[in-house]
Amino acid sequence: MWIREKKPVVGVFGFSGCAGDQLAILHMEDDLVDFFTSADIKFFHMAQSHQEVPEVDIALVEGSINTSKQENELKEIREKAKIVVSLGTCACYGGIQYLGENETEFKERMEYVYGKDGKNPEFLDLVGQPQAAEPISKYIKVDIMIPGCPIAPENFVPIYTKLISGLFPQKYPYPVCVECKYKDNDCFLLKGKYCLGPVTAAGCDAICPSLEVSCVGCFGPYEGSNYPSMIEKLKEIGLTEEEIKRKLRMFGGDVLEKNLDGDN
Amino acid sequence: MKTYKMSKEKFPEFVELIKTKGKLYGPVKQKEKYSFEEINDHSDLDFDYQRTVISPKKFLTPPRYNTLRFVKFGQTDVFPDDELQIVLGVHPCDIHAIKILDRLFLGNIKDPYYAKRRENLIIIGHSCLPDENCVCQSTGTDMVEDGFDMFFTELKDYFLVWVGSDKGLSIAIDAGDLLNETISEEEIQEYVRWQQDRSTMFKKEIPSFKYLADIIHLNYDSNVWEQFGEKCLSCGTCSLVCPTCNCFNVNDKISMNAEEGFRERMLDSCTLPHFSMVAGGHDFRPDRTSRLKLYFTHKLKEYIGKYGQPSCVGCGRCIAYCPVDINVISVSEALLEEVCKKVEEC
Numbered sequence: 386m387w388i389r390e391k392k393p394v395v396g397v398f399g400f401s402g403c404a405g406d407q408l409a410i411l412h413m414e415d416d417l418v419d420f421f422t423s424a425d426i427k428f429f430h431m432a433q434s435h436q437e438v439p440e441v442d443i444a445l446v447e448g449s450i451n452t453s454k455q456e457n458e459l460k461e462i463r464e465k466a467k468i469v470v471s472l473g474t475c476a477c478y479g480g481i482q483y484l485g486e487n488e489t490e491f492k493e494r495m496e497y498v499y500g501k502d503g504k505n506p507e508f509l510d511l512v513g514q515p516q517a518a519e520p521i522s523k524y525i526k527v528d529i530m531i532p533g534c535p536i537a538p539e540n541f542v543p544i545y546t547k548l549i550s551g552l553f554p555q556k557y558p559y560p561v562c563v564e565c566k567y568k569d570n571d572c573f574l575l576k577g578k579y580c581l582g583p584v585t586a587a588g589c590d591a592i593c594p595s596l597e598v599s600c601v602g603c604f605g606p607y608e609g610s611n612y613p614s615m616i617e618k619l620k621e622i623g624l625t626e627e628e629i630k631r632k633l634r635m636f637g638g639d640v641l642e643k644n645l646d647g648d649n
Numbered sequence: 650m651k652t653y654k655m656s657k658e659k660f661p662e663f664v665e666l667i668k669t670k671g672k673l674y675g676p677v678k679q680k681e682k683y684s685f686e687e688i689n690d691h692s693d694l695d696f697d698y699q700r701t702v703i704s705p706k707k708f709l710t711p712p713r714y715n716t717l718r719f720v721k722f723g724q725t726d727v728f729p730d731d732e733l734q735i736v737l738g739v740h741p742c743d744i745h746a747i748k749i750l751d752r753l754f755l756g757n758i759k760d761p762y763y764a765k766r767r768e769n770l771i772i773i774g775h776s777c778l779p780d781e782n783c784v785c786q787s788t789g790t791d792m793v794e795d796g797f798d799m800f801f802t803e804l805k806d807y808f809l810v811w812v813g814s815d816k817g818l819s820i821a822i823d824a825g826d827l828l829n830e831t832i833s834e835e836e837i838q839e840y841v842r843w844q845q846d847r848s849t850m851f852k853k854e855i856p857s858f859k860y861l862a863d864i865i866h867l868n869y870d871s872n873v874w875e876q877f878g879e880k881c882l883s884c885g886t887c888s889l890v891c892p893t894c895n896c897f898n899v900n901d902k903i904s905m906n907a908e909e910g911f912r913e914r915m916l917d918s919c920t921l922p923h924f925s926m927v928a929g930g931h932d933f934r935p936d937r938t939s940r941l942k943l944y945f946t947h948k949l950k951e952y953i954g955k956y957g958q959p960s961c962v963g964c965g966r967c968i969a970y971c972p973v974d975i976n977v978i979s980v981s982e983a984l985l986e987e988v989c990k991k992v993e994e995c
Contacts (some may be wrong), residue, residue: 389907419905546903546910557898559885559921566889567712567916569703571682574972583882583972609883609922611937618882618972 393442393549396428397472398462400448400455401518402480405535406473407431407447413538424549440465443548446521449475449482454513456524463525468548471520471527472541474534478605478638482518491517520639529554532586534603534636540588558586558608561600565591573599577622581632584610602633606640653810653821653828654836655801660808663827664691664737667820671733671771674708676701685736696738696803699780700964704743704892705736709750709766710916712889716762717912719901727911729765738775741793742785742964746892747772748796749960753895762914771816774800779851782965784978786848787855790962804839855963855977856985862950862959864984869942873983878938880973885918887944887975890966894918894948919943945980 399407407430410420420426427439430447438458444466450456463469471477485491495515509515521527529548531541547554561582565572568591573580581602582594588604612633619629634641655663667673668688675694677686683698685705703712715727739747754763774797785791793800798817801808810828812818821828857864868874888894898917903910917924920940925933934940952960967976 413905416905419907423905423907542905543900543902546905546907547901550903550907552903557900557921557923559918560883562882562884562886563889563916563918563921566703566886569682569684569701569707571680571702572886572970572972575970576681583884609937611880611882614880614882614973617880 389550392423392425393551394427394440395424395443395445395549396439396441396462396466397426397430397432397445398428398438398447398458399430400446400459400476400521401451401482402448402473402475403535404431404447406476406533409533409535409538409541413542416538416542423546438462438465442466443468443470445470445472445545446476447472449480449518450516450521450524451482451518452513452515456516457513459521459524468528469521469525470529470531470545470548471522472531473536474532474603474605474636474638475518476521477527477530477532478636478640479518479520480534480638481635483520483638483642484634485517487517523639529556531588532605533588534605537589537592539590560607560609561585561587561589561591561594561604563587564589565594565600567591568595570594574618574622579619579622579624579632581615583607584612584615584633585636602636604636606637606644610644612644651812651818651821652832653812653830654832655808655810655824655828657806657808659827661691663824664688664694666824666827667735667737667771667773670820671735671769673735673737675737685738688737694738696775698738699777699783700740700966700969702890702966702970704746704890704964704966705739705772706746706750706892706895708734708736708770709747709763710754710895710897713913713915714762715911715913716899718909719912720909726761729762729769731769733769733771734766735771735773737773739772739797740775740777740964742783742788742790742962743892744772744774744793744796744800745785745790745962746964749893749956749958749962750895751796752956771820772797772799773817776800776802778847780965781852782968783851783963784853784855784965784968785963786851787858788959788961788963791848791851802840802843804836804843807836809836809840853968853978855961855981857981858959861981861984862953864981864988865946865950868984868987869946871984871987873980873987874938874942876983877941877975877980878936881920881937881941881975882973883920883922883937883940884972885921886970886972887967888918888920889916890970891948892962892964892966893960896924919947941975945977949977949981 438461444462474480544554564587580599582600584607585600585602586604586607593600616629673688674685675688676683676698677693678695683701718725718727754760797813800811812821896917897914900913948961949959
């Protein structure tokens with residue numbers, strides 16, 4: 386049996402995103418008291434007001450990095466944390482906002498929103514220079530990824546509790562299809578409907594396919610994905626290559642960028 | 650083995666009777682698919698099915714279950730409930746699959762979790778007619794002589810009911826008047842005709858199933874495997890729907906209070922990327938091709954060496970459910986073609 390020497394110090398940090406992953410933690414109502422007592426929660430962006438980055442054993446980092454100030458803060462967290470966990474699809478892969486990663490397009494959008502006179506709005510001094518959205522792994526070393534949009538408690542808790550118990554969770558990648566078959570579900574792909582289950586990391590308990598909704602890939606890429614074969618399959622169903630890539634990119638972030646290298 | 654007759658009118662009453670003995674499950678239609686679900690009323694049952702997505706293996710080796718509960722300074726085994734489970738409407742292929750699972754889990758080393766579930770499971774089989782994906786005739790599992798407690802063959806307006814175990818016999822005795830011991834000569838004739846007709850209904854076969862093991866052996870280095878490896882999505886569907894696949898992963902799940910937890914078994918698949926990874930991080934099968942080769946070699950060749958028969962029962966699930974058509978037929982056809990390429994006469 387394991388015996389913990391002491392409660393580890395944990396920080397929950399949030400960058401750009403909908404803050405849904407922090408909210409998902411606060412929504413675990415049955416487990417919430419245990420969450421705040423089983424570890425020493427020194428920092429929780431959404432749940433407290435003081436905002437100084439402390440030294441922590443485990444940093445749970447949510448959101449993508451969108452400004453220079455965030456980049457610096459993230460690097461500070463890395464220096465002060467023993468283990469960094471990227472929490473949610475934004476932190477892991479860049480999230481939906483990664484779709485605007487293209488530099489020229491990004492500049493155009495900035496101008497469109499904030500004007501063409503080249504003057505940055507004043508609040509930028511507060512948040513830092515804007516930059517295209519990136520996963521946190523672009524700037525720092527990440528020890529463990531817990532994707533999800535938002536994270537699913539049933540996936541998050543066993544990984545997190547191992548960490549606070551001084552154990553290191555073993556990664557065992559499998560796609561949504563596995564959980565879908567656990568639920569005795571039929572396969573959308575065989576019915577001529579699109580579904581990204583075979584290229585999407587599991588952890589959601591196949592919640593959408595179980596409710597007759599195709600998987601859109603919100604838990605990010607599955608490590609064993611076979612993209613060429615998946616694209617072929619979706620074409621067979623009647624999607625165009627462009628549609629397929631758009632769907633794959635939605636939550637695929639930097640991983641899809643690498644896998645669909647050079648394609649549009 | 651004892652044989653009875655039951656008129657179809659009496660069947661609802663029979664369902665009511667067995668419901669009193671334990672939790673009853675049977676094939677239920679849900680939109681376009683069938684699955685074994687809990688039965689509250691006999692009208693929930695739909696025997697006009699070819700295959701469920703998941704076989705009755707879900708009652709014996711469920712997708713996820715706890716085997717152990719641990720606390721800071723101790724542990725206790727978690728065994729399945731003692732409740733009797735009755736599965737109605739199991740087809741011959743799935744009964745053969747359970748026989749294969751029995752050999753594995755109840756052999757020299759008994760798996761206590763499986764054993765407990767098996768002990769508490771009553772299998773009532775039901776006859777079926779093949780669809781275009783049934784290949785049980787090739788695998789010789791289209792008929793079943795044992796492995797069930799009762800077996801119903803559906804004929805015109807009655808069932809012929811086989812009793813295959815003491816548990817089945819005790820149900821038959823309880824059923825009393827619902828079952829009739831007299832079976833007429835005509836009814837026997839009808840049964841024989843039904844069997845003959847059924848045997849002509851199969852549309853597909855697994856080519857050269859009898860010497861498939863040799864063909865796999867001879868083609869072990871063939872690039873046919875590469876071609877399938879290129880297509881395989883590594884999604885694990887084939888193993889999860891296969892009625893004989895039973896590999897599982899074990900994971901300890903600690904509760905949020907970090908003071909207790911459960912050891913969980915979850916069904917695994919040899920087609921998943923880290924399946925063959927060992928301590929230290931070495932992966933024996935990092936690529937899809939070698940994993941797929943393992944899947945088919947184990948099922949169709951290695952199993953014969955160990956248990957005297959392959960672990961394919963021809964249920965057609967891999968044929969029906971693999972999204973990219975990698976299945977026992979497409980693989981054996983491709984391998985046979987390879988042999989034919991080498992040998993001129995074929």
